[in-house]
Amino acid sequence: MKENKEKSLKNGNKHKKFQLYKPRKKKSAEEDAAIQYLQAQYEKILPEEIKTFKDFPLSQKTLKGLKENNFILPTEIQKQAIGYALQGKDILGAAKTGSGKTLAFLIPVLENLFCKKWTRLDGVGVLVISPTRELAYQIYETLRKVGHFHDFSVGLIIGGQNLKFERKRMDQMNILICTPGRLLQHMDENPLFNCNNLQILVLDEADRCLDMGFETTMNAIIENLPPERQTLLFSATQTKSVKDLARLSLSYPTYVAPHEQAETVTPEFLQQSYIVCEIDEKLGILWSFIKNHLKQKVLIFMATCKQVKYTYDLFCKLRPGVSLLALYGTLHQEKREKIYNEFCRKSNVVLFATDLASRGLDFPRVNWVIQMDCPEDVDTYIHRAGRTARGVFGKGEGLLMLLPHEEKIIEQLKHRKIPINKISVDPSKVIAPQRKIEALLSDHIELKQTAQRAFVNYLKSVFLMKNKDIFNVQLIDTDAYARSLGLIVPPRIRFLRKYQKNNVAMGNEGAGTDDVVEKLRETAEANKDSDESSSDEEETNIEPLLESKKTKLQKNKIQIPKLNFHNEEDSDDGDFLQIKKTNVDVHETPQVEDEPKISKKKAKPLTKAAVAKKILKKKIKVNTTVKFTEEGEVIQDDQRTLKSDVAKQLSIENIGGIDIEKAKEMLQEEDKFDKIRFREKVKAKHKEQKRKLKNKKKEEDGEKDEFGSLSESEGPDLSWLPDPDKIYGKNDSDDGSLSDNYERNSMQSEDNQESEESGVDQVYHRPPKRKLIENRGIPQESVAPRKVKKIEDISCKLSVQEAEALAMSLLQKNNKV
Numbered sequence: 001m002k003e004n005k006e007k008s009l010k011n012g013n014k015h016k017k018f019q020l021y022k023p024r025k026k027k028s029a030e031e032d033a034a035i036q037y038l039q040a041q042y043e044k045i046l047p048e049e050i051k052t053f054k055d056f057p058l059s060q061k062t063l064k065g066l067k068e069n070n071f072i073l074p075t076e077i078q079k080q081a082i083g084y085a086l087q088g089k090d091i092l093g094a095a096k097t098g099s100g101k102t103l104a105f106l107i108p109v110l111e112n113l114f115c116k117k118w119t120r121l122d123g124v125g126v127l128v129i130s131p132t133r134e135l136a137y138q139i140y141e142t143l144r145k146v147g148h149f150h151d152f153s154v155g156l157i158i159g160g161q162n163l164k165f166e167r168k169r170m171d172q173m174n175i176l177i178c179t180p181g182r183l184l185q186h187m188d189e190n191p192l193f194n195c196n197n198l199q200i201l202v203l204d205e206a207d208r209c210l211d212m213g214f215e216t217t218m219n220a221i222i223e224n225l226p227p228e229r230q231t232l233l234f235s236a237t238q239t240k241s242v243k244d245l246a247r248l249s250l251s252y253p254t255y256v257a258p259h260e261q262a263e264t265v266t267p268e269f270l271q272q273s274y275i276v277c278e279i280d281e282k283l284g285i286l287w288s289f290i291k292n293h294l295k296q297k298v299l300i301f302m303a304t305c306k307q308v309k310y311t312y313d314l315f316c317k318l319r320p321g322v323s324l325l326a327l328y329g330t331l332h333q334e335k336r337e338k339i340y341n342e343f344c345r346k347s348n349v350v351l352f353a354t355d356l357a358s359r360g361l362d363f364p365r366v367n368w369v370i371q372m373d374c375p376e377d378v379d380t381y382i383h384r385a386g387r388t389a390r391g392v393f394g395k396g397e398g399l400l401m402l403l404p405h406e407e408k409i410i411e412q413l414k415h416r417k418i419p420i421n422k423i424s425v426d427p428s429k430v431i432a433p434q435r436k437i438e439a440l441l442s443d444h445i446e447l448k449q450t451a452q453r454a455f456v457n458y459l460k461s462v463f464l465m466k467n468k469d470i471f472n473v474q475l476i477d478t479d480a481y482a483r484s485l486g487l488i489v490p491p492r493i494r495f496l497r498k499y500q501k502n503n504v505a506m507g508n509e510g511a512g513t514d515d516v517v518e519k520l521r522e523t524a525e526a527n528k529d530s531d532e533s534s535s536d537e538e539e540t541n542i543e544p545l546l547e548s549k550k551t552k553l554q555k556n557k558i559q560i561p562k563l564n565f566h567n568e569e570d571s572d573d574g575d576f577l578q579i580k581k582t583n584v585d586v587h588e589t590p591q592v593e594d595e596p597k598i599s600k601k602k603a604k605p606l607t608k609a610a611v612a613k614k615i616l617k618k619k620i621k622v623n624t625t626v627k628f629t630e631e632g633e634v635i636q637d638d639q640r641t642l643k644s645d646v647a648k649q650l651s652i653e654n655i656g657g658i659d660i661e662k663a664k665e666m667l668q669e670e671d672k673f674d675k676i677r678f679r680e681k682v683k684a685k686h687k688e689q690k691r692k693l694k695n696k697k698k699e700e701d702g703e704k705d706e707f708g709s710l711s712e713s714e715g716p717d718l719s720w721l722p723d724p725d726k727i728y729g730k731n732d733s734d735d736g737s738l739s740d741n742y743e744r745n746s747m748q749s750e751d752n753q754e755s756e757e758s759g760v761d762q763v764y765h766r767p768p769k770r771k772l773i774e775n776r777g778i779p780q781e782s783v784a785p786r787k788v789k790k791i792e793d794i795s796c797k798l799s800v801q802e803a804e805a806l807a808m809s810l811l812q813k814n815n816k817v
């Protein structure tokens, strides 16, 4: 039975082995046949005949992955691009935001490796480069879902992750999704990184990857890639720059742009509008918008990280009644991922973000995209606005907030076929919690500091913008902006001052095209002597110019059609924003509900800078104390007078602000004199101690004499008493006799008291050296120090007779001993 069982098991195993082996071979052969069939179909693909993904010659694994994720009907860009990509052509793909470009390149990627029967041993076959970590992560997730049935290994290589972890696995990856910086790092440092077998290079958001920000990194990456490869470039705002294409060695790429003839470049169901407001109204409008859209998913774009951080921190403290999130580049990677996922997941939520989130990110069901600051250019506008109304039937709304002088961008938007309408804000719905903001800032110093940074960084971002027709920092009412952020005193704008100084120093005529800058230069030159020492000159210089510019603007406003803030009685309460219907001549500003609006004519608050300037003008030396004698003569404070030549020279020059290097040098020089002063002080102290000690000794000697005289007149004469040296033996110690020791010991407490008062160091009162005595073999009891003291103490108080009697009794006792 056993044998039979074993036989049958063996047979079974054999059978199993045979079964395993046979279908594999069969499977492999089937696969080869399928691949051949598919490849033969590639040339016959006609985009116009494609209705479903099944119409493409795709592998069963890819089709299954697509079906599982409900991708049945391909979008326009997918219909047109997938065919060419399968044929192995280089592609320049341009299509509206949210039109499905990701699948348009991921499907050919999977099919290419599948047809080449790519395995782990073949190494990196595809590189997908994305400008941001979040986008790379999103592509990685999509690939994991759609490529679920394939056996390729996919690696996400982005900054902020464990480099060691990535490094070890690099040689096992078939598809790498990466950001440019991290990829180059691996190329440079990782011996396991090898892309000699690269088949396809994909650049998502290609125009961004190839722009100035990534130029050197991308050039270095491209240099390391094999030239024989397929290249796929995708973006909603595709580059057609010959230079860019040459960098990638693309000579004849296939340009795929299904929406080129479309009426609009933005998604069909994206409703776009803009409002024009003053800079100090922005925060109030934003707050009111959020309060009026608590049940919506809102994405708000701002120019800088600091603004995002400040607005997020502030609004969190103001508690609008909806979840708030913030996403910006300086956040820790883990937090970025968490926020990204949270915003994807939630439905009633507000996300404040920088342009980090403007490209490619596919947040589901975003209702509103607010662009709180004017976008850098039309492309940035398109990408930001495209975070809503995504997918096949996606709907959404976009709102752009512009300052009056930024309205020029609307012409550019319309020129690029972006349908955008001007709307107005219902002033009755605008609630600017100005007082609350100010109170919060005074309570939370860190919030105030964030506000200050937000203020400066926003101005810096405007200043650095290329398009000077639209972005002009000189036209921004900085005081009003600071106030709107809750800052009573506007922070200094150092970069602007430096720029102005440089312009003045270089006599920069190029900057003179802007009349404000020209005026600034003139003013700075005129005030050169007086202002050079002032650390706040940017405020003093800019303000009058801003005023003059403002009056110009006011004049212009008479000709420009004015904003109309509707307050129609029959208007829907829910309509916070209204479509602009009429133009009126009078420029109105929205009324703030709970706070009276601060009048622009209101006297400016006296800033610390202004006070300091006044003091400096009066040539009063601040932070100095002058002491006088009772007669009214100035007491020279030796410690405060400057000794070194460098310091004296600096004080004469009296340069405004702090020159760290010079201050360092001055302190070092002064330090030398301080050390000498200190040494002298110590010497004097020692001298004084010695002098006091001498005096004390003298006094002690004097006291002994006195005692002697006293003993003669008042105290008992004990000279007849036996010599204690004879009884106790002579002490060799420096301190003299044993009794001397105890005498000294008893005196020590008095000395200590004295030393405390006189400040003499206790080093002069060493404890008695008992050891010496013990060495001599004298028993401790025989020393009887207290008794001696007693005699002394008592003897002072006894009469002559009593003293004699006491002495006798002691003698007798001693004799007994």
Ligand SMILES: Nc1ncnc2c1ncn2[C@@H]1O[C@H](COP(=O)(O)OP(=O)(O)OP(=O)(O)O)[C@@H](O)[C@H]1O
Pocket (backbone or CB within 6 Å): 070, 071, 072, 073, 074, 075, 078, 095, 096, 097, 098, 099, 100, 101, 102, 103, 235, 236, 359, 360, 361, 362, 386, 390, 391, 392
């Ligand atoms: N064929 C399809 N059928 C249904 N949904 C699709 C299809 N293709 C893509 N989508 C969905 O459309 C949304 C947008 O796709 P994707 O992110 O690829 O757009 P995009 O063109 O890359 O946008 P952007 O220009 O902003 O990067 C995604 O949610 C995606 O799942």
